Amino acid sequence: MTEPAAHDSGSVPFLDAALGQSPRHTPVWFMRQAGRHLPEYRAVRGPGSILDAIARPDDAAAITLQPVHRYGVDAAVLYSDIVVPAHAVGFGIDVAPGTGPVAEQPFRSADDLERLPELTPERVEHVAETVRIVARELDPTVPLLAFAGAPFTVGSYLIEGAPSRNWRHTKALMHSEPELWHRLMARLADSAVAFIDVQLSNGARAFQLFDSWAGALSAVDYRRFVAPHSTSVFERLAERHPDAPGIHFGIGCDHLLEDMAACGPRVIGLDWRTGIADARRRLGSDTVVQGNLDPALVLAGREVALAGAQAVLDDNGGHPGHIFNLGHGVLPDSDPEVLAAVVDRVHQGSDGPVSAGDGTISS
């Protein structure tokens, strides 16, 4: 567990930025920073489902810490998966390597609610143990982030049962059985709250709610079928853990920006499609923003990635409420040296000198 002094927000760049105060440097972390692009990750990970690796606290803790050691990022993020809670309560879901979440018996009727009992802390004791190990090991200036999938995105995995590009079963259930839909969402909101609560109660100090696929919905459907449940997650966690800022993130959600911000997070996560200045114009100048370098630019090599990082910093324009991140997870082919250079550039700050060769796209 971290010492009380570590909670002095003046010393923790991530928390300073999340609270809109002036951090000593722009904090940076990467979604999926502990993942396949790291050779040390592949060495620990082992074959089989990611859920097996997550179930081994020592390995999961080691993996969580790897990018902190390598990059000097300003936050660790728990090595976990958004289907962990549903798996833990015995829904019957796994993560197939190279495919993603698969459920042999997808959620299709009210009977399936029986496979989603309450997520008690005992069911995710392995996660609590990982969190405790990580929190013990971390420098107090580097908080551990909890995370969970938002009700919509988790629900879409349970309902589709396999990767989908059109969310047909999800949308069919939503529109043809709205009452059952809301019962499922409420259950998954409870689960997200319980899962994040376990992490925050054992040493995590902030959290991110991933609604990766919410962008598949129109704003009208998002407001009616999703927003109340995600709002409930943020409200309940703010009550239980008022000092732990929450981040709300989705992909391709520019059209839902106002609605996702209205769910109550302290920080709004942006993918690369939404400009930072544009987000503050729409949401208010004090808005704390996380993002948003296109992860594809990291694959394009050092110069393009650094120019892209500089463009993100320029877009933020020195605002204290900025947590640097990619606009989506680190892609598996990413070069760790390019990410290391991005971290250095962000820590140098947007006011430092930029060498001529790096300015290609921000000029």
Next chain:
Amino acid sequence: MTEPAAHDSGSVPFLDAALGQSPRHTPVWFMRQAGRHLPEYRAVRGPGSILDAIARPDDAAAITLQPVHRYGVDAAVLYSDIVVPAHAVGFGIDVAPGTGPVAEQPFRSADDLERLPELTPERVEHVAETVRIVARELDPTVPLLAFAGAPFTVGSYLIEGAPSRNWRHTKALMHSEPELWHRLMARLADSAVAFIDVQLSNGARAFQLFDSWAGALSAVDYRRFVAPHSTSVFERLAERHPDAPGIHFGIGCDHLLEDMAACGPRVIGLDWRTGIADARRRLGSDTVVQGNLDPALVLAGREVALAGAQAVLDDNGGHPGHIFNLGHGVLPDSDPEVLAAVVDRVHQGSDGPVSAGDGTISS
């Protein structure tokens, strides 16, 4: 070829709506209406690449006409593919069944421009012949739509060489070799103009420019790397064919709405993420809009699809400048009877009586 009388816009619902005049009923067509969801299509199509079927004018014309006969839609759309021009000039690209466009030697350097010579009409004579057959067969109140891929989307296929979810090579080329990027885009803009010109010169009466994947870009990148070239396409076609309205369409492009409209189309195509009233609020109350029923709702059955269609009509609110469509192409598992019911509902209009059972989601 159509008779002069057929060009009286008072008699052609699609053209009336496209010009913002009052059509006698809301016109409707579906992207990919001539496709795998139709048993009569599967009977004609044959095995192998779609490019083979497209190269047989009699079959391509028959396929183009099938949905007009079955559904009574208000426009035919040429049975074609966005890689047809690149294939026709010998770039070396095919469409692999179940996979999509594949190029053994993707576009990666200036040398590859040599594989993109000018698209002369002779190279797509089979397409011209298909257009002539279709135009001869169609009722003059039902125009044939030409289409082509926009420079960005076609370019992304040539550059990636295989399906991509992150457009890594495309974005790398764009950012690391901007001069080459613009040469490629200019070449593909020429090709789109030439290809649509052939279709309009042989009997097509409107056109759609598909920039399916433009939504992968930020607005900043879209404006810098894409918009000038798509604008050039619309400008040149407006000069050569001032009576043929153009539609501009992309998926997940809500954040590019203003920029795509500014490229100069008469009609802006919307996917289901952008509300019709919202689009007119942003672009002006006279804006002509095409869209935007979520194709996943067609898979959810008749009631959900009809309620969704009604919600689209309600969103349009009786505005004369509305062409009904899906928000993306017809999905292969769609039930033709559901689509037929949607066409009937749209033709009945939004003011007609709606039976209680259909109002589930618009209430």
